[in-house]
Amino acid sequence: MSVLQSCMTWFRRIFGWSTSRQSWQERLSFLALAAAAFGAWWFADRLTIFQQVLVWGLIVVAALVLLRRGWLTLFGPVLFYDMIRAGRRGRYFLLRCLYAGLLLFILLTTWLGLGNSRDEIQKATRFASNYFETFIVVQLVLVVILTPAYVAGAISEEKDRKTLEFLLATDLRNREIVLSKFGSRLANLTLFLLTGLPILGFLQFLGGVSPELVFSGFAATGLTMLGIASVSILCSVYFKKPRDAIGVTYLIVLTYHALSIPLHLWLKFSGTAAAELDVPIWFGAGAPTLFDAFNWLNAGNPIAAVIDIAQAQAMRVVAGGPSGIELVLPGIMKRYAVFHLVLTAICLLLAVARVRKLALRQAFGRTRKAGVRHRSRPAVGDLPMLWKEISVEGGMRINWAASIVLATLFLFSMSFGVWWTFYHFFAAFGEDPLIHEKMNAWVRIAGAIVAYLTLLGVAIRASTTIGVERDKQTLDSLLTSPLSSSSILWSKFLGAILTVRLGWVWLGLIWGLGLVTGGLHVLALPLLVAAWFIYATFFAILGLWFSMTAKTTMRATVYTMLVSIGLTFGHWIVWMCCIPVFLMRGPGTGEGLKYIAQFQLGNTPPFVIGVLSFIGENFSNNFGGGREMAEMMGFCILGLFIWGVMAMILWNAALVPRFRRFCGREEVRYPEGEPPPGERARRRRSMAPPPIPPEDDDWGEADDQWRERIRRD
Numbered sequence: 001m002s003v004l005q006s007c008m009t010w011f012r013r014i015f016g017w018s019t020s021r022q023s024w025q026e027r028l029s030f031l032a033l034a035a036a037a038f039g040a041w042w043f044a045d046r047l048t049i050f051q052q053v054l055v056w057g058l059i060v061v062a063a064l065v066l067l068r069r070g071w072l073t074l075f076g077p078v079l080f081y082d083m084i085r086a087g088r089r090g091r092y093f094l095l096r097c098l099y100a101g102l103l104l105f106i107l108l109t110t111w112l113g114l115g116n117s118r119d120e121i122q123k124a125t126r127f128a129s130n131y132f133e134t135f136i137v138v139q140l141v142l143v144v145i146l147t148p149a150y151v152a153g154a155i156s157e158e159k160d161r162k163t164l165e166f167l168l169a170t171d172l173r174n175r176e177i178v179l180s181k182f183g184s185r186l187a188n189l190t191l192f193l194l195t196g197l198p199i200l201g202f203l204q205f206l207g208g209v210s211p212e213l214v215f216s217g218f219a220a221t222g223l224t225m226l227g228i229a230s231v232s233i234l235c236s237v238y239f240k241k242p243r244d245a246i247g248v249t250y251l252i253v254l255t256y257h258a259l260s261i262p263l264h265l266w267l268k269f270s271g272t273a274a275a276e277l278d279v280p281i282w283f284g285a286g287a288p289t290l291f292d293a294f295n296w297l298n299a300g301n302p303i304a305a306v307i308d309i310a311q312a313q314a315m316r317v318v319a320g321g322p323s324g325i326e327l328v329l330p331g332i333m334k335r336y337a338v339f340h341l342v343l344t345a346i347c348l349l350l351a352v353a354r355v356r357k358l359a360l361r362q363a364f365g366r367t368r369k370a371g372v373r374h375r376s377r378p379a380v381g382d383l384p385m386l387w388k389e390i391s392v393e394g395g396m397r398i399n400w401a402a403s404i405v406l407a408t409l410f411l412f413s414m415s416f417g418v419w420w421t422f423y424h425f426f427a428a429f430g431e432d433p434l435i436h437e438k439m440n441a442w443v444r445i446a447g448a449i450v451a452y453l454t455l456l457g458v459a460i461r462a463s464t465t466i467g468v469e470r471d472k473q474t475l476d477s478l479l480t481s482p483l484s485s486s487s488i489l490w491s492k493f494l495g496a497i498l499t500v501r502l503g504w505v506w507l508g509l510i511w512g513l514g515l516v517t518g519g520l521h522v523l524a525l526p527l528l529v530a531a532w533f534i535y536a537t538f539f540a541i542l543g544l545w546f547s548m549t550a551k552t553t554m555r556a557t558v559y560t561m562l563v564s565i566g567l568t569f570g571h572w573i574v575w576m577c578c579i580p581v582f583l584m585r586g587p588g589t590g591e592g593l594k595y596i597a598q599f600q601l602g603n604t605p606p607f608v609i610g611v612l613s614f615i616g617e618n619f620s621n622n623f624g625g626g627r628e629m630a631e632m633m634g635f636c637i638l639g640l641f642i643w644g645v646m647a648m649i650l651w652n653a654a655l656v657p658r659f660r661r662f663c664g665r666e667e668v669r670y671p672e673g674e675p676p677p678g679e680r681a682r683r684r685r686s687m688a689p690p691p692i693p694p695e696d697d698d699w700g701e702a703d704d705q706w707r708e709r710i711r712r713d
Helices: 003-014 021-042 049-069 076-086 090-112 120-151 154-160 164-168 173-204 211-238 242-269 290-300 302-319 325-364 384-393 398-428 437-471 474-477 484-496 501-517 524-549 553-583 587-602 605-612 627-662 677-685 696-712
Strands: none
Touching: 021 049, 049 211, 049 627, 076 173, 090 120, 090 173, 090 501, 120 173, 120 211, 120 242, 120 302, 154 164, 154 211, 154 325, 154 553, 164 325, 164 677, 173 211, 173 325, 211 242, 211 302, 211 325, 211 474, 242 290, 242 302, 242 437, 242 553, 242 627, 290 302, 290 325, 302 325, 384 484, 384 605, 384 696, 398 437, 398 501, 437 474, 437 484, 437 501, 437 524, 437 553, 437 605, 474 524, 484 524, 484 627, 501 524, 501 627, 524 553, 524 605, 524 627, 587 605
8 A cells, every 4th residue: 555655646746737727728728739730730731831821820829829818838937038138139139230231232232133124024023033032042041050149058048157046946847947048039030030021021012922932931941940949949958058059059050961961962863862772661561761761851951942942943944834843842841840840849848858957967066986086187387377278178068969969970071081992992902093083072071061160169169268267257366377468368279279189180080081092182281281270260369359358158159150150151142142233244244253253262261171172183174174273272372361361460459459458457578688576586585595615715705606696686
């Protein structure tokens, strides 16, 4: 009997069941919404895109009404507090204004690029179609870039401020805390995306864009935002520092796209892919195959969806039949929605289930077992600040999830190179005449991706190196030490670059295999190393600047990531928008456009790393033309010079003076050859007295020597 009572007590404690009126209202409301969502998904094939969007919109409105009435308590007071606090921040309003200005600039350049046409109706239709395509692409790119910055620091910021413990001490449930943070950040990001809706709404009067395509574009953008935001909130729960959560979220998004895009292209355009992957996952009639599994894995990739839609549009143009978009769009959108909704559900369930346990563990730490020793550290040496940055601070703390992502990306990036190397030296029993070309393509792609990942790691580490000292209240202790401001700043700078030294091993393996197999020229290696250090210098200085100027470490990390990605790829948006304006000047502008495009490529770090990974055949006329390669090399070196000059200006004119004002002390310059006061005192204390001569006649000479030493010191 006692065992049964113990089991019932445990069951009630774990699975509490309330019979109150509010609890029944919550259960019935949730069941009604779940039934409506299941019905909308089940009958999706019988509805058009417009009807599906309308039904899902009504479900969302019903959920909002239930939340407002209090019949469904998914969110708590944290939602409204966070929304009001975010709405009062001026930087979000400024960001929306900049986005609206960019859309208006794209609108102007699209109109100017149409030129003169006698048929005004056709011109207006073509204008609306071109602008809509550019608008959707820009919106998807901004969603992928901004969503981790908006959402990934929601929970980890509370941990960093030591305020999450107060939320956990209240009667708020886990779902109310997590979903409130998730909903407030999504609402703020949705306002950002809705900035372009009025501009796009006026284009409907011009024709050329079907309403179903507009709804599908906004639905795809919203689903992409929802999926990336769910991954961001899960990383925010698992990581203690905002910089780690934001960095790992970007890493996961980049890894997924880096893995799925080549796989999608292989499945789409390789005729043997379906036959090679026609292997059932489990036994039985109608079991899905590996080909189906890989297709569903690529279903959430927006770039893959754009490729499929563009291919359908090209088939319509070639065949001259009915529009292919209306035939493939429902299936693409259905798979896209299922992928992101399932991903959102899994990530939110994990975040809600683990937020309290992980927060308490990270707040109080783990109990170490007896006998477990700390890892050995090198001696402090003559550079204590640099020793602290390398041995104590280290790099980003990653858990098992981030380790799996990095291991997957490492294995995927090294698999092609290792396989071709093995095939070249062992399987073929002789040299493959095309092995150097294959290895060169692999070195260019893999080396550029890994190099840019390490550069972003340098920027993230530098963006928190000074803010952490300020938050821990250890910056005052550093300023009271005899260390100069220059030595502190240099140590922070070198510590940020040396954080990614494991990434150097990764890059060394890629470039080393390229050198062994002939896929990389010997002279290209010093150029690649120099290029990486130039870019790392600039990103480290940029991160140090935001680490001083931003109020919190999360803001510093977000600003650093956005500015770094913007300086790398942002100029391409402006350039692509200006191409139609340049084309209006006639056919003679082709050579000028070519040089402008090469200049843009020379200022894009991943592309520069790829171009500098050359082989000797790249400069021959039989391999793409030696003149074009020489011109591209020249623009890449010019771009490196520009980035190096910007780094020097930012260091000498902005960072060093600002750091001295930030520390509140000025550097004291002593005359040449004269040691500082602290050094003079140390020498005086360590100076041994002169020996006493044995005879009285030599006392005067010893006294003179003593006076001379005192005068010199």
